[in-house]
Amino acid sequence: MDINELIAGLESDLKEIASLLEKCERQRVRDVLTREQKEIEKELAQKRQQKLQQAKKDSADKTDTLKGYAVKINNYGWDQSDKFVKIYITLKGVHTIPAENVETSFTERSFNLLVKDLDGKNHQMAINNLLYPIIVAESSRKIKTDMVLVMCKKQSTKKWDCLTQVEKQSKEKDQPNMNENTDPCKGLMNVLKKIYTDGDDEMKRTINKAWVESQENKAKADDFDL
Known part of the structure; x- marks a missing residue:
């Protein structure tokens, strides 16, 4: 009993x-x-x-x-205005829990979001190395239906190309090196090689076909010169 x-x-x-x-x-x-x-x-x-x-x-x-225990939040969207960078995090039912369960903390180059006891779990998102500094005192969060909006106040109106420095470095790494000392043909080949490596079967067949045709045309041109 x-x-x-x-x-x-x-x-x-x-x-x-x-x-x-x-x-x-x-x-x-x-x-x-x-x-x-x-x-x-x-x-x-x-x-x-x-x-x-x-x-x-x-x-x-x-x-x-x-x-x-906390579930890591990986999915989010973001955009910006002249004054704010806005991060949109979808969490079903977040508007039904006490507002104090949704905590945010900011530094000049980072923010952390912790949502406590949503469906029996904690949910956490930490973004470090923001692309540019933010104003901590004027950054905040808003709770909407099934969503948390994190608002990072910009220190300047400069446009952000991405959210973090890591993303920027990754994009720069993926771009071909086209400085004045680089052979343009070599740079083009590197681009084609990357497209071929990352592409699907249809893309690879297209590139192979174009390569074969270019070699045939080159051979015909050589024969004509002779």
């Missing part, structure tokens, strides 16, 4: 004893019922305290579990 059933049973016993006391005429019987009433009241108080302690323990266990 669980504690709720025990408490309900003791409360019913007290009601019945109270009813008997109202009808009781003999003092000796009344004294017996009164003693039993006090014992039941004492036991009932203990069970209620036990229930309260168990509820606190369950709450603490849940909090500890949430503190130790």
Whole structure:
């Protein structure tokens, strides 16, 4: 029998004893019922305290579990205005939890979002190495239906090409080196090689066909020169 059933049973016993006391005429019987009433009241108080302690323990266990586990948020969208960089994070039901469960912290080059106890889980997103500095005191978050909007206040109206320095470096790395000392033909070949490597089967067939045709045309031109 669980504690709720025990408490309900003791409360019913007290009601019945109270009813008997109202009808009781003999003092000796009344004294017996009164003693039993006090014992039941004492036991009932203990069970209620036990229930309260168990509820606190369950709450603490849940909090500890949430503190130790967080789902990483990877999917987001972003855009910008002259004043803000805006990051859109979709989280179903986020508008139904207490607003204080949605926490954000900012530094000049980063922000962290923590959404506590949404569907029994924590959700976290940390973006470091923002492309340009932001104004911490004027950055904030807004809670919308199924969405959190993080607003990073720009220090300048400069347009951001991407969200982080890492993304910028990755884009620069992928771009072919076309400085003045680079052979243009070699640079073009590098671009074609990358397209071929990253492309699907149809793209590879197209490039192979174009390569064969170019070689045939080159051979014909050589024959003509002879």
